[in-house]
Amino acid sequence: MALNTQPNLDRPDDFYEALIDMHRDLDDAQSQSANAQLILLLANHIGDHATLIEAMQHAREGATDGPARNTDAS
Incomplete structure (x- = not known):
């Protein structure tokens, strides 16, 4: 199964609103737990290991492509 990275949501605004409402x-800690549970439920639904690995690679690249975060606690 190839990873579809093109817009594919029927109602993206409604999905985003539901995602915000979930939180x-x-x-x-509860928000992070809800995200983790959602990820695992969707991963189980997809089921294809190669597709999930590709999605994780895209997500990591997306998280590291932006401006560097300031991790200095001072």
Whole structure:
């Protein structure tokens, strides 16, 4: 199964709103847990190992392509 990176959501605005609503009233740990559970549910739905690896590579590249984050705590 090839990873589809083209826009493919029926209702992207509604999805985004539902995603934001999923996090409403959750603390940071609960929000991270909800994200992790959603990722695992969707990964199980996709099921194809190669597609999941490709998606993880794209996600990591997307996270590291932006401006460097300031990690200086001072």
